[in-house]
Amino acid sequence: xxxxxxxxxxxxxxxxxxxxxxxxxxxxxxxxxxxxxxxxxxxxxxxxxxxxxxxxxxxxxxxxxxxxxxxxxxxxxxxxxxxxxxxxxxxxxxxxxxxxxxxxxxxxxxxxxxxxxxxxxxxxxxxxxxxxxxxxxxxxxxxxxxxxxxxxxxxxxxxxxxxxxxxxxxxxxxxxxxxxxxxxxxxxxxxxxxxxxxxxxxxxxxxxxxxxxxxxxxxxxxxxxxxxxxxxxxxxxxxxxxxxxxxxxxxxxxxxxxxxxxxxxxxxxxxxxxxxxxxxxxxxxxxxxxxxxxxxxxxxxxxxxxxxxxxxxxxxxx
Amino acid sequence: xxxxxxxxxxxxxxxxxxxxxxxxxxxxxxxxxxxxxxxxxxxxxxxxxxxxxxxxxxxxxxxxxxxxxxxxxxxxxx
Numbered sequence: 001x002x003x004x005x006x007x008x009x010x011x012x013x014x015x016x017x018x019x020x021x022x023x024x025x026x027x028x029x030x031x032x033x034x035x036x037x038x039x040x041x042x043x044x045x046x047x048x049x050x051x052x053x054x055x056x057x058x059x060x061x062x063x064x065x066x067x068x069x070x071x072x073x074x075x076x077x078x079x080x081x082x083x084x085x086x087x088x089x090x091x092x093x094x095x096x097x098x099x100x101x102x103x104x105x106x107x108x109x110x111x112x113x114x115x116x117x118x119x120x121x122x123x124x125x126x127x128x129x130x131x132x133x134x135x136x137x138x139x140x141x142x143x144x145x146x147x148x149x150x151x152x153x154x155x156x157x158x159x160x161x162x163x164x165x166x167x168x169x170x171x172x173x174x175x176x177x178x179x180x181x182x183x184x185x186x187x188x189x190x191x192x193x194x195x196x197x198x199x200x201x202x203x204x205x206x207x208x209x210x211x212x213x214x215x216x217x218x219x220x221x222x223x224x225x226x227x228x229x230x231x232x233x234x235x236x237x238x239x240x241x242x243x244x245x246x247x248x249x250x251x252x253x254x255x256x257x258x259x260x261x262x263x264x265x266x267x268x269x270x271x272x273x274x275x276x277x278x279x280x281x282x283x284x285x286x287x288x289x290x291x292x293x294x295x296x297x298x299x300x301x302x303x304x305x306x307x308x309x310x311x312x313x314x315x316x317x318x
Numbered sequence: 319x320x321x322x323x324x325x326x327x328x329x330x331x332x333x334x335x336x337x338x339x340x341x342x343x344x345x346x347x348x349x350x351x352x353x354x355x356x357x358x359x360x361x362x363x364x365x366x367x368x369x370x371x372x373x374x375x376x377x378x379x380x381x382x383x384x385x386x387x388x389x390x391x392x393x394x395x396x
Contacts, residue, residue, distance in 0.1 A: 056367040057381070090327060090358060095367040167358070170365040186386055194331065194384060
């Protein structure tokens, strides 16, 4: 259906040629714009309706005072289902530290949270199918688990800013949530407004980049350099993804276009993870609680992990 | 006079919340003392990790999202 909307606009209304460059690019843009935004509206509203508020405060209470492996499992799992605004990462970090949650577990949470979320998962299934979605989510959970463990091995406590240890958290006395359908409907509409308001630029940008890739990058060039035959495709994709930042949802159309042109699966997954997880704004926010050596280590470890994921999948695929 | 504080590190959602409360007070013709709190230690002192959060007369009433218009009107009138 969305395919035909794209065809209608690009080839009928504007009379572009399906064999040129602009035609397929525009067809891709219109098709993905319609598809992703319909999915976004439906998913965000439904999630808002059914979600009993999964707040960071509750995550913290669920994780504290558990053995390490349980805490990490919860941190990774809850990180994957809890969307939180990156402006909350500082209070969240301090809140976790104050609760005595090991830093490695906190890092697991900070890795899982931007990389995997329910909105991105549903859109991934809609665009790339459930098998690829399962691969992405599975690999993401593994990276979050072992990434946090690896951070812990370097004793990152010594790099935490001194004031963080002084802060004491007050008792949170939030009133109980209103569980009636009317209240949840209102909450869901609010979510729709804030999330779409926050996401749409990333999604349009992602679709635009995907469309340019789809229309203008020659397939022969892609197959030669990014087809998975060369080892350097994966690190190149990861390094390119670090300075680039898009929301996990925004990077999906780019991945779609890359796969469509024959970029190797592992290379594409590594690129998606790198774009969604590592970003300069996020690092600058975290810098307020932890010093540069820890952040540099965080980047290096994650980049290595994404490369392993990429090479692993490329190797399995061949 | 009612004292309302908006807790948040200064992100856009905190700004929206602050403006919504100021506007609601103006419409209701109620005078309130409205303050932005960006100090992280104070924010966490209320047990809040997700912002924006709202404190009315030293009591936490909301955290983690932009509040709905009814909620805002309720705080202003009280």
